[in-house]
Amino acid sequence: MSRKSSSFTSPNSSASSSPVNPAPSHGRFLKLFSAAFYAVSSFLIVVVNKTVLTTYRFPSYTFLGIGQMACTIVILYLAKMCNAVSFQDFDKSLHRKIFPLPLLYVGNHITGLGSTKKLSLPMFTVLRKFTILLTMIMESKILRKSFSPQLTCSVVAIVFGALIAASSDLAFEAEGYAFVLLNDVFTAANGVYTKQKIGKEGLGKYGVLFYNAFIIIIPTILASAYTGDLEKAIAFKGWVSLGFIFSFLLSCIMGFILMYSIVLCSHHNSALTTTVVGAIKNVAVAYIGMFIGGDYEFSWPNFAGLNICISGGLVYSYLTFYSTSSSSPQIAKQEEEELKHVIEEPQKNSEKRLF
Numbered sequence: 001m002s003r004k005s006s007s008f009t010s011p012n013s014s015a016s017s018s019p020v021n022p023a024p025s026h027g028r029f030l031k032l033f034s035a036a037f038y039a040v041s042s043f044l045i046v047v048v049n050k051t052v053l054t055t056y057r058f059p060s061y062t063f064l065g066i067g068q069m070a071c072t073i074v075i076l077y078l079a080k081m082c083n084a085v086s087f088q089d090f091d092k093s094l095h096r097k098i099f100p101l102p103l104l105y106v107g108n109h110i111t112g113l114g115s116t117k118k119l120s121l122p123m124f125t126v127l128r129k130f131t132i133l134l135t136m137i138m139e140s141k142i143l144r145k146s147f148s149p150q151l152t153c154s155v156v157a158i159v160f161g162a163l164i165a166a167s168s169d170l171a172f173e174a175e176g177y178a179f180v181l182l183n184d185v186f187t188a189a190n191g192v193y194t195k196q197k198i199g200k201e202g203l204g205k206y207g208v209l210f211y212n213a214f215i216i217i218i219p220t221i222l223a224s225a226y227t228g229d230l231e232k233a234i235a236f237k238g239w240v241s242l243g244f245i246f247s248f249l250l251s252c253i254m255g256f257i258l259m260y261s262i263v264l265c266s267h268h269n270s271a272l273t274t275t276v277v278g279a280i281k282n283v284a285v286a287y288i289g290m291f292i293g294g295d296y297e298f299s300w301p302n303f304a305g306l307n308i309c310i311s312g313g314l315v316y317s318y319l320t321f322y323s324t325s326s327s328s329p330q331i332a333k334q335e336e337e338e339l340k341h342v343i344e345e346p347q348k349n350s351e352k353r354l355f
Helices: 002-007 013-020 022-055 061-081 094-098 101-118 121-127 130-142 149-167 174-197 204-227 229-234 242-268 271-289 300-326 329-354
Strands: none
Touching: 022 061, 022 242, 022 271, 061 101, 061 204, 061 229, 061 242, 094 204, 101 174, 101 204, 121 149, 121 174, 121 300, 130 149, 130 174, 130 271, 149 300, 174 242, 174 271, 204 229, 204 242, 242 271
């Protein structure tokens, strides 16, 4: 009898289950808020970076990346000193915990800024659609996730539209294409490994942000100095312009906000959802880029491919969020725990092999 009473619900059981109901709605709000925050941040930084690198013709996207890393370090260090945030202190085990995120972080930063400078905004957003496909592949291989045929078909539509648009690009720039495709790889890997590493005990989302920037900033400065990129940035004549200085500082702050929004979105959602949100954001960026920046050259195949990409992205987004909202909280929690087990087990085995 005890089993039967526990497995069937009665009208009187609503009172006992009511305290559980706010938790899923609160969690759903955090998922949507973090996704919207990432979408807005991602949109704004593309526009700001485009202003610095194209409008003001700043010669060094590497130096801009260094500024964004430095801003992240300063903000989080001051916040920790004021007890506004907390994350673990530096120790010998930190490198093992966070690797390879710093390498992916700097790769994502540099290739992202380089592709922003070399390509028009619409073509930049079209080629960035390949990140979705790469994220799906990496999540299936690294996090052992599976995807429905409908989601797979929508991804194929996105990639197909991207190929149509890219093949008819009237302003083809080989270096820009190489940068953005590398950026796709780094972004996908960064999202998947961020989701994997963010649950590390004592590290957390703030620790991931701080130590990513802290570990990689010195090698990036040395590389920039070796290539002569740092000298070009320092000798830039625009430093006397208040408009440029404001745009540069705004880009540095937005770099921190973007990285925080990515980690926050990955914390409350999956790496794939974070990528999907980026695709939704690209709808606005692509169309606005046709009217600002002055470097978009119209052609019908390009325009058609762009719209196929956008349509596939919207269908993909609908399928993703619909399946998420229609699944019960118990199933979602069970899947999360299974995913944690899949993630943590290979890490334990690899650490045993190392020692």
